[in-house]
Amino acid sequence: MKIYISPNIQLKYLLTLLINSILVISFTSSESYAGKTLEAVKSRGHLRCGVNTGLPGFAMADPRGIWRGLDADLCRAIAVATLGDSSKVKFIPLSAQQRFTALQSAEVDVLVRNTTITLQRDAAMGMNFGPVNYYDGQGFIVHKDLKVKSALELDGATICVSPGTTTEANLADYFRGKGMTYQSVVIESTDELTQAFFAGRCDCYTADASALAAARARVKFPHDYHILPEIISKEPLAPAVRHGDDQWLDIVSWTVWAMQLAEEYDINRKNIDSMLESMNPNVQRLLGVKGNFGEILGLDNKWAYNIVKQLGNYGESFERNLGNKTKLKLSRGLNQVWSRGGILYAPPLR
Ligand SMILES: N[C@@H](CCC(=O)N[C@@H](CS)C(=O)NCC(=O)O)C(=O)O
Missing domain, CATH: 3.40.190.10 (Periplasmic binding protein-like II)
Structure with a gap:
C-alpha cells in the first residue's frame, strides 16, 4: 500500500497539473485527432472507454466481470450510437492520476470517470467536456x-x-x-x-x-x-474527449442529451416501440422517424432509438445504478430533468 502524508497538498496538486500540461502539449502537438476518433472506433470495432477502477454506482466490475454503473452505461450508450451494439466497449480502468494522460495518449477514446469539469482541465490540459451526467459535491x-x-x-x-x-x-x-x-x-x-x-x-x-x-x-x-x-x-461530473475532434465531442454530447431527452419525453426501454407511432415531433426526431439527425452527427438515424432500446433513458440508468433499489439509495436531486424540478436541460434536438 502506497501511503504518504503530505502537509502541502496545494503545491503537489499544482505540480501534477504542470506535469500533465507538459504531457498534453507534447501529445497534442505531435498528433491531430480531427474527425479521426469515430473512424478509429469504427475500424477497431469497439469503443475504448476510460472508467474508474471501481466506484460502485458509477463504474465497477461485478463478480462476473461485467461493468456496472452510470458511467459504464454512458460508455455503452456511446458504443450503441457509434457501433449499434452496447457490448462493443472495452472498459479501461484508470486511477485519478492516470486518467488525463490516458485520454491524451489516445489510450482511450473517451473518459467517463466521475471527472469534474474545471477551467484548468478544460483549457490547459487539452480536453473538452461533454454535458454533465451527474451533479455532485x-x-x-x-x-x-x-x-x-x-x-x-x-x-x-x-x-x-x-x-x-x-x-x-x-x-x-x-x-x-x-x-x-x-x-x-x-x-x-x-x-x-x-x-x-x-x-x-x-x-x-x-x-x-x-x-x-x-x-x-x-x-x-x-x-x-x-x-x-x-x-x-460543486463537482459537475462529465465525459471528456481530446481537443481537436469536434465531431466526436458532438457525438458524446448528444449521447448524454439523447438519454435525458428520452426521459423528458417519457420514452423508456419498454414503451419505445409504441413511441415510434407518436405524433409528437420531438419524439419523432429523437427516434429517427423524422429527419436525418443521426446522419448529421455521422451516425445511423436510429442512434437514439438504439440507445434507449438497449439501455433505457437517463432515469432508468440512474435508478438501476444509484437509486432507491440500490445500496447507494441516492435521490435524484439536481440530477432530474428540468421539467421535473432538476437541472438536466438538454437542448432541442432539431
Ligand atoms: N470528481 C473529482 C474526484 C474524482 C475521483 O477520482 N475520486 C476518487 C474518490 S471516489 C476516486 O474515484 N478514486 C479512485 C481512483 O483514483 O482509482 C475529480 O474529478 O477530481
Whole structure:
C-alpha cells in the first residue's frame, strides 16, 4: 500500500497539473485527432472507454466481470450510437492520476470517470467536456464514535483523500478558509483508501458525496458512519474527449442529451416501440422517424432509438445504478430533468 502524508497538498496538486500540461502539449502537438476518433472506433470495432477502477454506482466490475454503473452505461450508450451494439466497449480502468494522460495518449477514446469539469482541465490540459451526467459535491464521512456533527469540528483531524483530484484541492481550500489544520493520508487506490479509513487510519474520509455513499454501502455496519451535512464544492461530473475532434465531442454530447431527452419525453426501454407511432415531433426526431439527425452527427438515424432500446433513458440508468433499489439509495436531486424540478436541460434536438 502506497501511503504518504503530505502537509502541502496545494503545491503537489499544482505540480501534477504542470506535469500533465507538459504531457498534453507534447501529445497534442505531435498528433491531430480531427474527425479521426469515430473512424478509429469504427475500424477497431469497439469503443475504448476510460472508467474508474471501481466506484460502485458509477463504474465497477461485478463478480462476473461485467461493468456496472452510470458511467459504464454512458460508455455503452456511446458504443450503441457509434457501433449499434452496447457490448462493443472495452472498459479501461484508470486511477485519478492516470486518467488525463490516458485520454491524451489516445489510450482511450473517451473518459467517463466521475471527472469534474474545471477551467484548468478544460483549457490547459487539452480536453473538452461533454454535458454533465451527474451533479455532485464534496462531503465528509466520519465514524459515529468520533461524535463529530459538522465539518467545522474537524480541526486537527487526519483525513483520507484521493490524489490528483479536485477533492484534494478543495480540502486544502476549505481548511485554510476556516483557519483549521489537518493531516492528509493520501492513497491512490480507492479500495485501499476506503479500507484505510474503515480500518481507523483516518478520522475522516472526504470525496464526492456519491462516492461517500458508495463507500458506506460497502461496509458491514454502514450505520456506524455519519456523512456530515457540509457540501463544500460543486463537482459537475462529465465525459471528456481530446481537443481537436469536434465531431466526436458532438457525438458524446448528444449521447448524454439523447438519454435525458428520452426521459423528458417519457420514452423508456419498454414503451419505445409504441413511441415510434407518436405524433409528437420531438419524439419523432429523437427516434429517427423524422429527419436525418443521426446522419448529421455521422451516425445511423436510429442512434437514439438504439440507445434507449438497449439501455433505457437517463432515469432508468440512474435508478438501476444509484437509486432507491440500490445500496447507494441516492435521490435524484439536481440530477432530474428540468421539467421535473432538476437541472438536466438538454437542448432541442432539431
Ligand atoms: N470528481 C473529482 C474526484 C474524482 C475521483 O477520482 N475520486 C476518487 C474518490 S471516489 C476516486 O474515484 N478514486 C479512485 C481512483 O483514483 O482509482 C475529480 O474529478 O477530481
